[in-house]
Amino acid sequence: MGRRVVIESRLVVGRPAFRLDIGLDVAAGEVVALLGPNGAGKTTALRALAGLVPMTGGHIRLDGEAIHDLPAERRPIGMVFQDYLLFPHLSALDNVAFGPRCHGASRKEGRRIAREWLERVGLAEHASARPGELSGGQAQRVALARALAVRPRLLLLDEPLAALDAHTRLDVRARLRRHLDDFDGAAVLVTHDPLEAMVLADRLVVVEGGVVVQQGPPSAVARHPRTGYVARLVGLNLYRGVADGHVVRLEGITLNTADAHAGPVFVAFPPSAVALYRHRPDGTPRNLWEATIGGVERHGDSVRVLLTGPLDASADVTSAAVAELDLRPGGRVWAALKATETHAYPA
Amino acid sequence: MPWVLTVPAALALVFLLLPLAGLLVRAPWSTMGERLAEPRVLEALRLSLVTATLATAFCLLLGVPLAWVLARGDVPGRRLVRALVTVPLVLPPVVGGVALLLVLGRNGPVGRLLYEVSGFSLPFTTAAVVVAEAFVALPFLVISVEGALKTVDPRFEEAAATLGASRLRVFTRVTLPMVAPGVVAGAVLCWARALGEFGATITFAGNFPGRTQTMPLAVYLALETDPEAAIVLSLVLLAVSVGVLAGLRGRWAGAS
Missing domain, CATH: 2.40.50.100 (RNA polymerase II/Efflux pump adaptor protein, barrel-sandwich hybrid domain)
Structure with missing residues (x-):
C-alpha cells in the first residue's frame, strides 16, 4: 500500500461464551469496514479500539505508540455511535464543543472550533438546536462533527447509517463518504450492510464468530466470497x-x-x-x-x-x-x- | 366501576382530606395576622427553614455521590449498601434520635472524640437539628437520585469518555445535568421530610426555643398550652407542604 500504518493491533476479548481475536491494521487515510452478521464481534472490536471494553489480550499501537492500556478518554480517537448519543441537555454547538473543551480549549475557543465543524457538515444554522429538534440525518452529522472536532487519529463509526430511513441514508452516506475522504487518520467502520461497506470503505474485513474470515478491497470480496455469509451478502x-x-x-x-x-x-x-x-x-x-x-x-x-x-x-x-x-x-x-x-x- | 373499589376509594380520600379541612375550619382566622407575627412563630419558622435547607444541602453533598456509587460503581456488596441506606427510612425517627445521641453524644465514641478535639458538644444545638434532619431525610434523596441515574443510558458517559472527558468531568458535565430533574425532585422530597422532622430532632437536639425548637416541635408544645397557636403553626407547615407539592406537580402528579 505504501501508506504508513496508523493502527496496528490484535484485539482479543475473551468472554465466557464468546471470544474475539482479530488482527486489524489500518493505514493513514484508509477506511476499513468491519462487516459481519449480528453477534460476530465487530462492535466489540470497535469498543476495544475505543477503550470501552477491556481487552483480555493483544495490543493496539497507534502511530507506533501502545495505547491499549490507556483509558478511553486518553486515546486520540473519535467515535460516532449508532444512535449518536448526542447529549440531550446541550445544543448542537456545545455538543461539538464538548470534545475540544475536554482537550483544554477555552469556552470561546471550543465554540469557535465547534462552529467551524458545524459549518463543514452544513449545519451552521442549527448550532443552537437541541438534539431533540434535529432530524435523524442532522443528528448523524452533528455526531460526526463532534467526533472529528477532537482531531482524532482514529475515527470509529458504529453502524453510522443504521438509524436512518432509506431516503436520508443515501444523502448522509454520500456526505459521510466525502468527510471520510478528507479525513487523514485511520477510520474503522462497523456495519452489517454490504452496500454501505462497499460505498464507504477502501477495505472490507469480514468478521464471523470472533475471527476474520476474509478481507480485501470491496470489489475483490464481492467477486470472490470465501464464506456462505459473504456469498449471501453479495448475492452469489x-x-x-x-x-x-x-x-x-x-x-x-x-x-x-x-x-x-x-x-x-x-x-x-x-x-x-x-x-x-x-x-x-x-x-x-x-x-x-x-x-x-x-x-x-x-x-x-x-x-x-x-x-x-x-x-x-x-x-x-x-x-x-x-x-x-x-x-x-x-x-x-x-x-x-x-x-x-x-x-x-x-x- | 365496581362499588367494592369506588366506595373504599372515596373513604380513603375523605380520610386524607378531612383532618386538613378541620384544620382550616378551626383556624382562628380573625387573629391570624397578629398570631403569625408572634416572635415565637417567626423564630420557629426561621429555624425550620434554615435547618431544613442546611440539611438538604448536606444531603446533596453526600447523597448524590452515594447515589452515583449505588447506581454506577462496581463496589462489592452494593445490594447490602442499598439496603442499609434505606434503614433510616423505616426506622422510627425517635430510634434514630437515640442512636445519634449514643454515637454523637458527649459520651458516644464519635461525640467524645469531637468534644476532646474541639470542645464542641453536638447534642442540643442547632447543628444537632440539622444532623437529625439529614439523618432522616438522606435516604429520600439517595433513592430518588439513584432512580434517576439508572434511567440515564451509561453509553452517554462512554460517548463523553471517547471525547476526552475525565471521569469527574463526565459526572459534572454529562451525568449530573441529565439527572438534574431527579436531583431537584429528590432535594424537594428531602427538604420536605427535613422540615417535618420531629422524633429524631426532639430526641437528639431537644426542644429549646430559638435554638432547636423547629415548627413541628413548636406545634406539639403549643398544643398543650395554646391550641389555637398550634393550629396556626400547623397551617403554616401545611402551606409550605402544599407549596412543595405544587412545585413537584409537573413531575410527580403528572407522571402518576
Missing part, C-alpha cells in the same frame, strides 16, 4: 470443490468453469446465470442437472427459485417464467448454468 451461489483445469468436482456434481485451476477451489456464480427448463433442453449445455424446487420467492423485479438436488443453488427467473414453467415447491426442473459466468478461485 458459493461452493467448495476440487479443480482440474476448467472442471471442478463438487459434492455430487461437476461444473465447468470459466477459469482453470488445480486443487481446492471456491466456485461462485450469480443466480441470474442459472436457466430453468421444464424438460431436458436440446443441445447439451455443459452444466446441466435436474433439481427439485425448494421454494419460490419474490426478489426485486425477478423471482428467486431455491433449488435443491445435487446442488443447492438459487436461480433468478422472470415472473412470466414462473407461470410458464409451473414452478412450485416440490416440482422438478432442469437447471442449466453458463460456464462463462461460473468462476473458480483458489480456496
Whole structure:
C-alpha cells in the first residue's frame, strides 16, 4: 500500500461464551469496514479500539505508540455511535464543543472550533438546536462533527447509517463518504450492510464468530466470497470443490468453469446465470442437472427459485417464467448454468 | 366501576382530606395576622427553614455521590449498601434520635472524640437539628437520585469518555445535568421530610426555643398550652407542604 500504518493491533476479548481475536491494521487515510452478521464481534472490536471494553489480550499501537492500556478518554480517537448519543441537555454547538473543551480549549475557543465543524457538515444554522429538534440525518452529522472536532487519529463509526430511513441514508452516506475522504487518520467502520461497506470503505474485513474470515478491497470480496455469509451478502451461489483445469468436482456434481485451476477451489456464480427448463433442453449445455424446487420467492423485479438436488443453488427467473414453467415447491426442473459466468478461485 | 373499589376509594380520600379541612375550619382566622407575627412563630419558622435547607444541602453533598456509587460503581456488596441506606427510612425517627445521641453524644465514641478535639458538644444545638434532619431525610434523596441515574443510558458517559472527558468531568458535565430533574425532585422530597422532622430532632437536639425548637416541635408544645397557636403553626407547615407539592406537580402528579 505504501501508506504508513496508523493502527496496528490484535484485539482479543475473551468472554465466557464468546471470544474475539482479530488482527486489524489500518493505514493513514484508509477506511476499513468491519462487516459481519449480528453477534460476530465487530462492535466489540470497535469498543476495544475505543477503550470501552477491556481487552483480555493483544495490543493496539497507534502511530507506533501502545495505547491499549490507556483509558478511553486518553486515546486520540473519535467515535460516532449508532444512535449518536448526542447529549440531550446541550445544543448542537456545545455538543461539538464538548470534545475540544475536554482537550483544554477555552469556552470561546471550543465554540469557535465547534462552529467551524458545524459549518463543514452544513449545519451552521442549527448550532443552537437541541438534539431533540434535529432530524435523524442532522443528528448523524452533528455526531460526526463532534467526533472529528477532537482531531482524532482514529475515527470509529458504529453502524453510522443504521438509524436512518432509506431516503436520508443515501444523502448522509454520500456526505459521510466525502468527510471520510478528507479525513487523514485511520477510520474503522462497523456495519452489517454490504452496500454501505462497499460505498464507504477502501477495505472490507469480514468478521464471523470472533475471527476474520476474509478481507480485501470491496470489489475483490464481492467477486470472490470465501464464506456462505459473504456469498449471501453479495448475492452469489458459493461452493467448495476440487479443480482440474476448467472442471471442478463438487459434492455430487461437476461444473465447468470459466477459469482453470488445480486443487481446492471456491466456485461462485450469480443466480441470474442459472436457466430453468421444464424438460431436458436440446443441445447439451455443459452444466446441466435436474433439481427439485425448494421454494419460490419474490426478489426485486425477478423471482428467486431455491433449488435443491445435487446442488443447492438459487436461480433468478422472470415472473412470466414462473407461470410458464409451473414452478412450485416440490416440482422438478432442469437447471442449466453458463460456464462463462461460473468462476473458480483458489480456496 | 365496581362499588367494592369506588366506595373504599372515596373513604380513603375523605380520610386524607378531612383532618386538613378541620384544620382550616378551626383556624382562628380573625387573629391570624397578629398570631403569625408572634416572635415565637417567626423564630420557629426561621429555624425550620434554615435547618431544613442546611440539611438538604448536606444531603446533596453526600447523597448524590452515594447515589452515583449505588447506581454506577462496581463496589462489592452494593445490594447490602442499598439496603442499609434505606434503614433510616423505616426506622422510627425517635430510634434514630437515640442512636445519634449514643454515637454523637458527649459520651458516644464519635461525640467524645469531637468534644476532646474541639470542645464542641453536638447534642442540643442547632447543628444537632440539622444532623437529625439529614439523618432522616438522606435516604429520600439517595433513592430518588439513584432512580434517576439508572434511567440515564451509561453509553452517554462512554460517548463523553471517547471525547476526552475525565471521569469527574463526565459526572459534572454529562451525568449530573441529565439527572438534574431527579436531583431537584429528590432535594424537594428531602427538604420536605427535613422540615417535618420531629422524633429524631426532639430526641437528639431537644426542644429549646430559638435554638432547636423547629415548627413541628413548636406545634406539639403549643398544643398543650395554646391550641389555637398550634393550629396556626400547623397551617403554616401545611402551606409550605402544599407549596412543595405544587412545585413537584409537573413531575410527580403528572407522571402518576
